[in-house]
Amino acid sequence: MRVLFIVLGFLFMGIGIIGVIIPILPTAPFLLLSGFFFAKGSKKFHDWFISTKLYKKHLESFVKSKSMTLKSKLSILIPVTIMLIIAFIFVNNLHARIALIILIIVKYLYFFICIKTIKYDERVENNVGLEE
Template sequence: MQAIKKILFLLLGIIALAFGLAGTVLPVLPGGPFYLIAAFCFAKSSKKIDKWFKNTSLYKKYVEAFLQKKGMPRKEKIRINLIADFFILASIIYVDILIVRIILLSLALYKHYYFIYKIKTIPQENPQTKAS
């Protein structure tokens, strides 16, 4: 049973990593949250894979930065919320079950509360100051 759990976490980690990579390239998909999920899954699946992922530049740029600063830039918070809102709104429109619509709306409202009040907004890094 333990081996199956590790394999499932590994597969989920690989899928999350793939979505994170896509999010790094595509402007409509946030990569950071998927890297966080991948880091969690890899830590649960294998020490070797967890160590590998923690040594990648993706981990250092997205996961470690988030964990150390305990926050996100305002631009990233807005982008994540807008994308999530689009999918939640589409789901609310296409689902005809009232309770599901209420749950989706409640999740959307909680998501906004969480992003505004629980995730600290950190200043956006300015590439010009890095070069100096």
């Protein structure tokens, strides 16, 4: 089972890396999954993952203080919203369209109510999410 967790960790990390390059694919959710699976599979891989620049840039501030910069929030929200709007346009089912609208609304409410928005300067003061 540990091997499966490690493989899933690398799989989701790979998708997260692709998300850094391709703006339509969100990065943070896949990197969060990667961290989860590395933690379940191997302390060694988990420690390595949380020491990478990828983790520090995209996840560290969220994991430590459940906060993100506005830029980070928008880089997650906008591509996903575009994908959901495209799905909304192509779906002809009323129930599916209502579900997509609810999903978009809940997503924005969660990001702006439950996750604190910080300025880049606060990250600097707290040494959170910065490269060493």
